[in-house]
Amino acid sequence: MTQLKDDCFAHGDELTPLDVALEQLEQTVNAVVGIEEVPLIDALARILAEDVVAERNVPPHDNSAVDGYAVCHQDLSPDADSRLPVAGRITAGHKLGRPAKPGEVYRIFTGAPMPERCDTVFMQEDVRLEGDDVILPAGIKQGSNRRFKGEDVTTGSVILARGKRLRPQEVGLAASVGRSKLFVYKALRVAVFSTGDEVRDPSQDAPEGCIFDANRFTIMGLLVRLGCQVTDLGILEDDETVIKDALASAARDHDLLFTSGGVSVGDEDHIKPAVEKLGSLHFWRLAIKPGRPIAFGQVAGTPFVGLPGNPVAAMVTFMCVARGLVLRLSGAHDVNPTVYRVRAAFTFKGKGGRREWLRARLEIDGDGLYSAHLFPAAGSGVLTSMVASDGLVEVSEDQTQINEGDLVDYLAFPELCP
Ligand code: AMP
Numbered sequence: 001m002t003q004l005k006d007d008c009f010a011h012g013d014e015l016t017p018l019d020v021a022l023e024q025l026e027q028t029v030n031a032v033v034g035i036e037e038v039p040l041i042d043a044l045a046r047i048l049a050e051d052v053v054a055e056r057n058v059p060p061h062d063n064s065a066v067d068g069y070a071v072c073h074q075d076l077s078p079d080a081d082s083r084l085p086v087a088g089r090i091t092a093g094h095k096l097g098r099p100a101k102p103g104e105v106y107r108i109f110t111g112a113p114m115p116e117r118c119d120t121v122f123m124q125e126d127v128r129l130e131g132d133d134v135i136l137p138a139g140i141k142q143g144s145n146r147r148f149k150g151e152d153v154t155t156g157s158v159i160l161a162r163g164k165r166l167r168p169q170e171v172g173l174a175a176s177v178g179r180s181k182l183f184v185y186k187a188l189r190v191a192v193f194s195t196g197d198e199v200r201d202p203s204q205d206a207p208e209g210c211i212f213d214a215n216r217f218t219i220m221g222l223l224v225r226l227g228c229q230v231t232d233l234g235i236l237e238d239d240e241t242v243i244k245d246a247l248a249s250a251a252r253d254h255d256l257l258f259t260s261g262g263v264s265v266g267d268e269d270h271i272k273p274a275v276e277k278l279g280s281l282h283f284w285r286l287a288i289k290p291g292r293p294i295a296f297g298q299v300a301g302t303p304f305v306g307l308p309g310n311p312v313a314a315m316v317t318f319m320c321v322a323r324g325l326v327l328r329l330s331g332a333h334d335v336n337p338t339v340y341r342v343r344a345a346f347t348f349k350g351k352g353g354r355r356e357w358l359r360a361r362l363e364i365d366g367d368g369l370y371s372a373h374l375f376p377a378a379g380s381g382v383l384t385s386m387v388a389s390d391g392l393v394e395v396s397e398d399q400t401q402i403n404e405g406d407l408v409d410y411l412a413f414p415e416l417c418p
């Protein structure tokens, strides 16, 4: 296959900086999936497709934060013990049922509604009972141990915003305002292919010169963790027509297509011409390491990502470049992982001008802070390096030297692949 002279891929043209590429992606990509209403428990790990507005206060009434005795602060003696009659008992879920009277104290339990006049609760450990009276020590602050109506959520406020990935606490908060169902985005339908004449499914024989397919499993795993509905479309041989037909067919009933391999400079790399015949490629060569050859485009309108073939490069480019796209297409708004700062337990000299990710394991130093230790053999085919690592040290384009003890940016695998 001949490369055109003005094909930037055939030349050593300028590499696209990662931020420029990501910015481009962000502007072109919107949620593509439909919306469905699901029972609350099924909403976990899904992406919210509505703004949830509270239709009631939480808590719905002023209530006691402790088991104890409810009083009106005004009825207490400011500088001596007060002796007052216990005139009622209020348990959670039940009201006093009559107006509170001046000078009366009420036995009250955690979560029980405060009687109207009362504004302060003594903890039961702090008082003494004498017959029908209770002895209340001086000095309690007005409002102690009283929870206000609406102090967690006020009626009418937006408690959860569209685009939020729902964790147990968000699902719980929706329940606390009385929602039993939520509108969420439908799972993104993603097709995954591997490419390469040498690549074999692990359930089959691998004749001499062949390798087993690792990428389909790492990529499908990453997609499943991000909440996608994944279709395993197997391995494509290195043939432009085969690749073209398979992508065209998958584009019909998927929201996103992933391949790995076949995006390098070699004559047997057929992804680029295949995709260009079916749609277009937006960018191709990024200033990143590992994984410089990575393809983003569309096949008959369906977004397409061609990851590099080397297993580490495929995973790292998924995590650091494609992950945001997957989440955005799925309807998520905040897609960036937290960048932690940890101490480098290594020295590093880089070329600069590109974003680089180093596989790292964390250890706790004597002072209790984390330091990042690099995996020694760093080839982009060494998948054991990913297994031995906890995350990635991110080296920015202008960082050419890292010294032991420097603080560096660190991306945690549990977050990149939740
Ligand atoms: P390619 O980009 O197709 O030239 O592949 C680069 C390297 O990654 C080659 O050594 C391939 O054999 C290897 N490779 C490609 N696809 C896979 C895969 N699915 N699983 C494991 N290794 C792969």
Ligand code: MG
Pocket (backbone or CB within 6 Å): 195, 196, 197, 238, 261, 262, 268, 309
């Ligand atoms: Mg290949």
